[in-house]
Every structure is written in structure tokens, then in C-alpha cells.
Amino acid sequence: MALPLSTWPWENLGVFKYVLYGPLLAKVIYSREWEDVTRSSWCLHILIICALRGLVHQLWYSYSNMLFLTRDRLICRQGVGFKQIDREWDWDNFLILQAFIASMACYSFPSLANLPLWNSKGYIIALLLHIAVSEPLYYWIHKLLHSDYLFTHYHSLHHASEVPQSFTAGHATLLEHLILSVLIGIPIVGTSMLGFGSTILIYSYVLMFDFLRCLGHSNVEVIPNGIYEAFPLLRYLLYTPTYHSLHHKEMNTNFCLFMPLYDALGNTLNTKSWPLHKEKSSGKNGRIPEFVFLAHVVDMTAALHAPFVLRSFSSTAFRTRFFLIIMWPGSFLVMLVMWVLSKTFLISHYYLRDRLHQTWAVPRFGFQYFLPFATDGINKLIEEAILRADRIGVKVISLAALNKNEALNGGGTLFVKKHPNLKVRVCHGNTLTAAVILHELPHDVKEVFLTGATSKLGRAIALYLCQRKVRVLMLTLSKERFQSIQKEAPKECHSFLVQVTKYQAAQNCKTWIVGKWITHREQSWAPPGTHFHQFVVPSILPFRRDCTYGELAAMKLPDDVQGLGSCEHGPRSSPRMPRWWSDTFP
Template identity: 70%
Template sequence: MVVVAPLSSWPWENLGSLKCLLYGPLLANGFYSLYQDGNILQNWCLHILLLSLLRMGIHVAWSSYSNMLFLTRNRRIIQQGVDFKQIDMEWEWDNFLILQSLMASMMVYLFPWLGNLPLWKTKGLITILILHVGIAEPLFYVFHRFFHTHYLFTHYHSLHHSSPVPQSFTAGNATFLEHLAWSLVIGAPILGTSLLGYGSTIMIFCYVLVFDFLRCLGLSNVEIVPHRLFEAVPILRYLLYTPTYHTLHRTEKETNFCLFMPLFDAIGNTVHKNSWELHKEMSSKAGKNGKVPDFVFLAHVVDITSSMHAPFVSRFFASRPFVTKLSLIPLWPITFIVMLVMWGRSKPFLYSFYNLRDWLHQTWVVPRFGFQYFLPFAREGINNHIEEAILRADKLGVKVISLAALNKNEALNGGGTLFVEKHPNLRVRVVHGNTLTAAVILNEIPKDAKEVFLTGATSKLGRAIALYLCRRKVRVLMLTLATERFEKIQKEAPTECQSYLVQVTKYQAARNCKTWIVGKWITPREQSWAPSGTHFHQFVVPPILAFRRDCTYGDLAAMQLPNDVQGLGYCEYTMSRGVVHACHAGGVVHHLEGWTHHEVGALDVDRIDLVWEAALKHGLKPVSSK
């Protein structure tokens, strides 16, 4: 039995998302008072709720900024990704907002006059600043050092330090006892100013919001304070801490204890000796290229709704497989406006990264949505974006760049052939990853299958799948109206296997076949021709609708990344954690194997088994056997 230290867990820990109901009495009282009095300026319940929402917004905004890698990659202090473990650990980060809202309510009940503060008093801002320096800063410093003693650190404060990469949400990742202490720190100047007769509603809002802003600044892991500011006015380095300064406390725990003012570390002789030098170094790196990735996956946005499934929108949402939620609908207009802005963007942007065996793997995103790939007038512009990304990767020294589904569309650029032929001296290897995609699909098909129905049969993948299966003496019903293309594929098969490739022109031909491989989007009506018990394998983007309840539907071809992946904290579209599309995994294998050829255009059927074995050798796993 595990014994939990007193006051280390939260009283509402078992409520989950229902903890929001704790705001219920405040909301009810606020609206009732508004109905009774009609005076919103004196409605302290609604003020507390509004303040909580604004504080939440500050933390979310800082998290979004920290994860906008296309803006912050060269300013990051700890060059490590936020992984799933940290995200899950910080899931209940907002507990302290509930606690402080309840404490504020209790204070108003104990001191009713706090609910009748004036809207504004100029002296209040000056007073609370003095009390912050004289009370909050030293109080936090003492409490913080106290929490670093052995017993308190082990049972209470170690949770806060367990987040390897500081983020704004890390501020809330602490025990109940800690936040009781921090609530005293933030509450003392407010109560003191009010008792002196200088309290006001705006003063409370300003102080609390600035307090949270500076707290998030220190935990942002992004250095934005210019070192030239401290060189111009040296005393400022003792009046305002920096993200670098606070990060040193997290890595070397016996230094830099202050709240916002290093002055108190100087008084307590706990300033880290490298604080200013490291800050200057980090600040000077801004605008310079960071570490060059070894591998790049060039992705694209599927649709407007799924574009919200990004770490810089919500890392919590991005850490779960994408599903369309009603809560996303209000954000649709904003996302649409962003889409219009992105339309004019000329360069792919850095989306996320992870480390695999000391190699940096990055995901770049072409700023285009899925439907745009099917607009004839947009094709040239999209190819220019992809070409820009390939040339940029080549210039940086990237070893392999892998193209996501629509970025290697045959009609768009011949599966990447366009770029390799246009730039024959590329050092970066361009990979469409379809060989591993084919291998994943083929290894999902039952070994005893005698017949399959294949749509998208004359595509790159369809061709390779058909040729591979006919060699296994599996009859392949290839749905296509293009007789010439079918005959060309049939002639590629060994003579003794050509009879296993059969051209069909209607879905009715597959009414007795229970293994469908879908490479072209099919409607519910077309699915209705499949017999009961059919399994739909698929390599079509977007995936087909799961219309038939008497049939089963496979996911898009994907593989689980090796167990030694570090810093991965987002799900790739609808994939589970740690699972990536097969074309992404194919690029990873190409890089891990050190292959020096481009993988573009038509698939080499003879390499399917080779690539599959290489993937398994490097620790990638079929999703079905995770």
C-alpha cells in the first residue's frame, strides 16, 4: 500500500473533468446577483470567474507560443520535445485556478467589504507593487527554499520538477500544499493593499494577470529577453528574471530560487554563477540556425478542422488521435481566416520534432489544405512549396526527406520524380515511402487469401500490390476502366502469374470477395456490393466512411515507431500515440538504413520484403501487434 503525504493530492482529484462543477456556485451566485441588482461592477462572483478565464487564456497563449517551433526553434533553452508522459502529468494543470477561485470566494465571505471595492484607485497599483517587492518576493523565496529541503522536496516539490521541459502548464503541475503556499504569496499583496484602503477591482486584475504572465515567461523554455537590455541597464538583471535564469533552477536545483526578482537570490547568495553568461548565449542565438535535422517528414494539412490538431493550438488535443468534436465548430471561422493567410505563405514551416537514436527528426508542413491539391490552378504553387522544402533541406544538410500522401501525388509530381529529375545533384534523398506502405498492407492480408478486390488498381501502390499478390498466386480483381494501363501492369508480371490479374469494371464483380483493398475513395453505395464479413484494407486519403456495420475497416497503413523515440508528444492525425503513417515510417527506415538512392516514382516490387524486414529490424512494429 502506497502512503501518500498529507495535502499532496488534490481534494477533487477523482472528479476528473467534473471538477469544473466546483465553479457552479460562483456562476449561479453571480447571475443571481446580476438579476437582483443589475450591477456587474460590484459582482465579485462574475469577476472571479472572468479572472479565472483570463488566467487560463494567458497559460494557453504562452503554451501556444512555446510550441510554435517555426518562431521559437532557435530560442528554445532545453532542446527536447515535450513527450506524452509530461503532457499526461500536466493534464490537470488548472487545479490551482479552482483553488484560488475558492479561496477568493472565502475571503469575500470573511471580509464582505472586499466585494465592494471601487473600480480604480491609482495609489493601489503603486502600493501593491511595493508590497509585492516587500512581501511576495521574500515570502516566495523563503517558501521555495523550504520546499527544497529533503522531506518537502521528496513528498511535495519533486512533482513540479518532474517535468523535463518547462512549459506554461508546468506552473500548475504541483501538489495541493505547494499551491496553498503560492496562493498566500499572490494573495498577501492584494489583501494588504485592500486593508490599507487602496484596493480596487482593476488593481486585482492587473496584479494577478501580470503575476501569471511573468510566471509563464519564466517557464516558457523560450528566451525572449534580449541580453542587450541588461548590458544597457545592468541593474535590471536583478529586477527581472529570464526564462534562462529560471531554467537553471530546474536543472541545478540549489540555485535561482527567486519569484521574479534575482535580487533576492543575490541577497541569499543563491545566484547560479553562469546565469548571465548563459542568458547572453541563448539570447544571441536568436535568429540563427539551430541543429540540422537528419530526417524531415514533409506533411500537409488534411482539412480545416484537422488543422486545429496541432501542438501550438492545443498540445492536449494534439496528444490524442484526431476526432472531430463539436467544441471545434466555434473555432472554424478563425481557422478559415488563418487558412486564407497561409494561402499566401511561401515556405513550409516547422511543425514538430522528435529524437531517435540521437538523430533529430522533424516534421515540416506545406501550408496547403487537402482540397487545394485537387484544384488545377493550385498545383504549380503546391509543387513550388514542395520544391522549396526539398531545396532547403538539401542546403541545410538533411539526409532524407519523406513526402506525405498528397505531396507525392502521381498527378501532381509523379511521386516526387519531378524534383529529382529537375535537380539531379540533390544530396538529400527524396523518399515517397510507398514501398513500406505497400509492405504494411500486404502483410495485413491473410496468408490464406485466394482472391482480393483492388480499387485504385493502376496507381503506384495499386500496381505494386497487384504484382506482389499475383506472384503469391492470389487472384487480384483490378477495378479500372483503363485497359491499356491494366495490360501494361499485367505484362510486368511473370508469364505464369499474369492470369491471376483480372480486370473488372464494376463493383458488382466483387460481391463474393471478402478482402477489399481500397486505393480510391468509395461511396457507401459502392461499399454495399461487398459481402457481409468483408474487411476493407485501405491506402486512400482521406479514409473511407465506415458505413457497413457487418464489415470491418482497417486504418490507413501505419507503423509504431521504435521504443527509444524521445520527445514525441503529438499524434499524427488519427493515428494512436507513437504511430505514424507508413510513408513517414518508410522515410525513417530509409534514413536508419543509410540508403543512398531516391525512392520516387514507380515502386520496385522486389524491394517490398527488403524494406519490411529492415523496418522490423530497427524496432518499428506493425500496428496490429503493438
């Protein structure tokens, strides 16, 4: 049985917990229609403040995970895994709690709901109350929370997160956030009771409080060491992300809220704080990856699935949702900026094992790969990425689906031939993808229809199936390319490779392997009961209700992969690809 104040009252409501904001919203709407608007202004302010506080946490998360900006100043280099993401899923519970507390305070003390817009003297009073009351009180309570009993039953939840993130700042028990609510309220209520309160003061103090909390949990050192060297006293007045990260590693030190002064007075200041801050803020902490995956964005909605956009969204399998429509214009503007700049950006970073595996991305969206005039520009970007990887000492660079398109650059051979002295290995995953497709085929299949047949992936599938005595209808208009593939097969298997030039040729074949995007009209030639296997990007649309559609080829990651917090099109744990291919497929 959970101890009192260790869990949240709305813990079982899931996403419906946001209905708890309903009374505030209803009060705003009701007052605007039937009462004086000023009577409900405090309800509106509470809702706005809650939205802005959530935005502060989100912006800090996005910034700290834009590794093309922050990778050289990271403090903890371990990735954020699914376990931490799930544990912190309801990080914003404290916003609901403090909205309730603020509502009760405004209802009980009407003077708080009718403050002037601005009072400059209030900032001085609030700052003095924060320094003299909130800071030492937090320091004392925080040390108390680290006693055996309270830490085990309350504070350990916050420290369970291995990698500090802005959302970790909000992840704590009900008791801890009740304490934080009091600490936030002391300067606000105290200033208001003395007659110096104002609406802008409340906004600025609460948002700055959250800003500094997120700063400490950001896992990125953003404060230059030169500032502290020029003003040594400042290091006792404002903590750094490095300073707070030491508290999560050595929990008997660095207990302060924002001011290390109280750790110095309480003799709990970690001696590593300043040297480590100097090291992490130098911008020289980057590591050369052993493996780079050169990805690309499929479309503008899929771009919003990047790990640094919305963590909860990117940690689950991608599917179209309503909020993507709202965010689409912003994604479109980003696409235009990337198109204009035409640079190769490191836009995401998957943390695999020891974080020596990285994902870079070419700033091109899926449809741009099919524009004839864009071919040279895309190949130039890919070439720059390969040369950059070669310069910095990357061992292997792998090209994503469209980046190794046969029609684009011959599956990457264009770059290898142009730069024969490359030290970095340029590869792609066609063999593994082909293995996944082949594993999905029924063992008793006798005939398949293959589009994209002369691509490297199609070639591998066709050659393997013909050796299994499976008749392969290869859709291609190029007789020369078909014959070159046919010559690679054993002579006794030549008859199993058949060139076709129209989709009508497959009207009696119920096994389609799609490597080229097909429309509704082209799908209509498939007989009822057809199953569409596919290795095409983007995946084909399921127009036919009398047919079935396979997912894009995927494999289960090894069990020793750690710190991976983003999920693509399939579920997090979907063992579609056992290890049989290593023995049976070349």
C-alpha cells in the first residue's frame, strides 16, 4: 500500500487528467458570456501560466536534445531510454496540483486575484524573500528528504532517472511538489501581502523558477566558465547544470535550490563542482562515433517524430494524429529553411550502447528525392557527409533508404568510385532488409510479383528466390538490367526469373513484393486476397480492403542496446527478425 502523499490522486486517469482543468476553463467561458470578465481573469491567468510553464519544460528538452548544437557540452553522455521516458510520462502532474492551489488561494484571498499589472518594488521584495526564506528552507528540507526513510519512500522516485532532463525536474512525488508549491508561494504571497504584488511579478517569478529548475536538469552545460572566472562571487549565487548533475551522482552534496551559497555554508558543496564545470563548458567533450547512419526525413509530419520534438510522441510508434495538423505549418517552414541552407545537419542522435553510434540526416524530405533537378544537390550533400565522416575518423557510414537509391547514386557506389581512398566504409542495409522480406514470405510460395526489381534490394530478393525455385515476375522496362541480374543466377534457375513490363501480368499472383510506390490503380490489378510485402519509402497506402499489407521491414534491436528512447514505425518490442539470416542468407 502506497504511503500518504507518495502518489497522485489522478494517477489512474491517464490522459483524462487534463479534464481537471475543465472547471477553470468553464469559469472563464461562463464569466465572459454572463458575468464581468474581470471576475474570472485569475482563472485565465492560471491556465496561461500552466501552458507557459509546460512550454518552458518542452523548449529546454528540445534544446538539450538537439545534439547538433549540444553534443560537445553534454554532461551525462548516456541516452534516455524507454524506462525513464515511461517513468516520467506524467511529469506535468505538478502543473495540475499548483493550478488547484492557485485557484484556492485566489478564491480565499480575493486581493490576490485583483493585483495591479506592474509594481517594480515587488521584484526587490520577492528576491529578498526568495534568498532569505525559500532558498534556505529548500536546502534544509532537501537534506531531510535524503534521510533513509524519506528518500526510500518519496525522494528516490526523482533520483531514479539516470539522465537528468527538463522533464525530470517535474518528476517527483505529491509530497515533494506540495513542498515546492509552498516555496514558490512564499515570495509571491509575501510580496502581495506587503502591498507590492503584481500580475507580471507572478508570471516572471513562476516562469523563472521553472526556467532555473530546467536549467539544472538540462544535462547540457550552457553557462560559460569565463563568466565565473570574471565574477567569482557569481558561482555562489547561481548554480549550473554541471553543479546539479553532481547531486544526482553523489547525493550527499549540492543540495541547494539555485544558490550554491547555502551548500558552502552547510559544508555540502562538492569539490568537483568548479573543475567539472570548466571541463564541460569548454565545448571539447565530443566523441568521434564509430558508426554513422545517414538518415533522411520521409515527410513533414514524420519530421515531427524526431526525438527532440515531442518525447512522448517519438517514444511510440509513428501514426498520424490530430496535433500533427496543427504543427504542420511550422514543419513546413523548417523544411524551407533547410532547403535554402542546403547543409548537412546532425539533427538527431540515437544512443546505442556506448553512444559511439550516431544518426546524421540529410536535410531533404522524401518527395524531394523524386525531383529530377534535385538529384545533384542531394548527392552533393551525401558526399559531403561521407567526406566529413572520413575526416573525423568514423569507421562505418550507412546510407538510409532513399540516400542509397539505385537511380540516385547506384546504391552508394558513385561515392566509392569517386573517392577510392576513403577510409570510412560506406554501406547500406539492403542485405538485411532483403532477409526480413524473405523471412516473411510463406514457405510454400511458388510465385511472386516484384516491383523495384532491378534495385540492389530487388536484385538480392530475386536471386535468392529463384534459387529456391520460386517464379519471380520482375517488373522492369530495361531488358539489359534484367538480363544482367539473370546472368548472376545459376543457369538452371534462369527460367524462374521472368521479365514483365505491366502490372496486368500479376493479376493472378497473390504475393506482391513492392519496392516502388504504387497507386490505387496499380494495386487494383492484384487479385483479392493478395498480401503486399514492401520495402518502399514511403510505404504504400492500403487502398484495397480485400487485401492485406505488410509493414516496412524491421528488426529487433539486440538486448544490450541501452539509452534508446525513440521508436519508428513499429512497436518498441517487435521481434520480426530472428537471427536465422546470418546462417542462411549471404
